[in-house]
Amino acid sequence: MFLGLFGPGPNPSACFVQNGDILFWAEEERFSRIKTSPNSYPFQSIKKGFKYLKINASDIKAIGYAWDCNNYKKSAMENLKRTADKYPSSSDKLNLLAQERLNLIYNPEIIRKKITCFLRNEDIKEIPPIYFLPHHLCHAASTIPLYPEAREGAIISNDGVGGIISSCIFEYKNLIINSPLKEVKLPNSLGSVYAALTEFLGYRAYEDEGRVMGLSCYGKYDSYLNKCFKQILKPVSAEEGFYKTDPTFRYNYMRSFGNRFSDKLVDILGQPRKPNESPLEPRFKDIAFALQTSLEEILINMCEWTKLKTNAENCFFAGGIHMNCKANGKIVSKNIFKRCFFQPAASDNGVSLGAAMLAEKRFNKKTTINPKKLDSIYMGTSYNDIEIEKILKKAKVKYIESENICKDAAISISENKIIAWFQGRMEVGARSLGARSILANPLNKEARDLVNLNVKNREKWRPFCPSVTEEHFRNYFLEPNTICNKEYMIVAFDVKKSALNQIPSCIHVDNTARPQKVSKRTNPLYWNLLNYLMEIQDHPLVLNTSFNVKGEPIVENPEQALRCFFSTGIDELFIGSFIVKK
Ligand SMILES: [Fe+2]
Helix, strand or coil, rough: EHHHHEEECCCCEEEEEEEEEEEEEEEEEEEECCCCCCCCCCCCHHHHHHHHCCCCCCCCCCECCCCCCHHHHHHHHHHHHHHHHHCCCCHHHHHHHHHEEEEEEEEHHHCCCCCHHHHHCCCCCCCCCCECHHHHHHHHHHHHHCCHHHHHHEEEEEEEEECCEEEEEEEEEECCCCCCCCCCCCCCCCHHHHHHHHHCCCCCCCCCCCHHHHCCCCCCCCCCHHHHHHCCCCCCCCCCEEEEECHHHHHCCCCCCCCCHHHHHHHHHHCCCCCCCCCCCHHHHHHHHHHHHHHHHHHHHHHHHHHHHCCCEEEEEHHHHCHHHHHHHHHHHEEEEEECCCCCCCCCCCCHHHHHHHHHHHHCCCCCCCCCCCCCEEECCCHHHHHHHHHHHHHCCCEEEECHHHHHHHHHHHHHCEEEEEECCCCCCCCEEEECEEEEECCCCCCHHHHHHHHHCCCCCCEEEEEEEHHHHHHHHHHCCCCCCCCCCCCCCEEEEHHCCCHHHHCCCCCCCEEEECCCCCCCCHHHHHHHHHHHHHCCCCEEECCCCCCCCCCCHHHHHHHHCCCCCEEEEECCCCECCC
């Protein structure tokens, strides 16, 4: 058994792989109950993995850690010095302190010691080898199981930063990920700029970027902002590194408004939005629009260059930037590649998978990776009916056992009830995909507002996503020529004109949606529910959002499901074979 892990950092996770098969994969936030769990090692996830797989620490042959700790300090300090020399500022000392803190976090001896102590407490006799692996290589490797049949292609990783590298393009041939064709280094970083603007717009950096993406659809072109963004996030030629991001707008300048943007950014964009302030002024929407447009332009250039350079038919994408389903949709719509595959856990929750695969390769002294198909991302913990009923009884809640949970759920949804759906193994990634979901009727015009206000406590304008059976996907959404993965809500599609009035709750203001295609093979229960909805109301679709409230991770176990259910406006809970009503 091979273990991949990453943390501390945003979204620590652990993944277990054996002979290329992905056997268990989970994010630490689900167990720590702290959103993105940024300061943790994924030790609770590893323990849950041991329990689920019925193994112990001694079964681990090698560990892959998704950060090249051995080379980090030297390269980061050199890079920091270079940047400070070029852009001297009053923040130099602050930046140095921040870097020293990172050097300590990613010190290989400290990480080795932490992992060793954890394993010792798991009664291990001999500590397995721990390999420190390049972050972007781990992102890259994590994409291959999406389409292992490919055997060759290009891989594009766009991140905040991994080591000192923010973007990386690889060629993949005969099961070997070759040395990068291109690397973009700090201070240039798409992820850091998007995070800085997320904070400027009053949201949480490295958490709320999706809200900025959603907001961008409400904005419009503004020539002044367009000029500003030519400085903040400037598209340049491939030879110059695709984009330049002037660090004086982020950290190489005085910062008296926020952590991730400087007073110079305020000078050109105006006062930042105060966190949680509403309503949103039009200029903030236009800023989000300018940011998103600049990002998309750069990504398209990157893809076109990659195609020219490699002539690849298949292109794989990972790194936090590719959580941006609008940009992913734009890439697909350009028909540059024959097939595009986006890692659904594109953020750092995905690197543990790549690290586990690379650890297996290195331990076995192979030159090639051994990818097996990632059929679904229901890779976490699960609870059977006996365990669930015990918890329901202990909580003294009234429940009934259903003879047909899918049909009963479909009836409730068609009656415009908001239901919670807790079934099978938990999903990996930011999006609920029908294992820990809140579901509502997409045909109901008011469903979006009701779920936003009564359950999720989100802004009224934020869109929801639909799940649809694979057999009916193309009845609702326009498919470009490029083939892409549609199972994970990771790509935005234009909604067909004929469907615009049919599923109003799941369509964004720009007439796009980020749908989940559901197949009988990978989630038969959820697929059944959708088919019952087809029988009842002629549309095999449901509004699907994550089973949590704002600011909390998605529920992991039945106790958390009950807490979320009883503290929000959800009408009914469908958990295992049981229905809990209020
Ligand atoms: Fe990353």
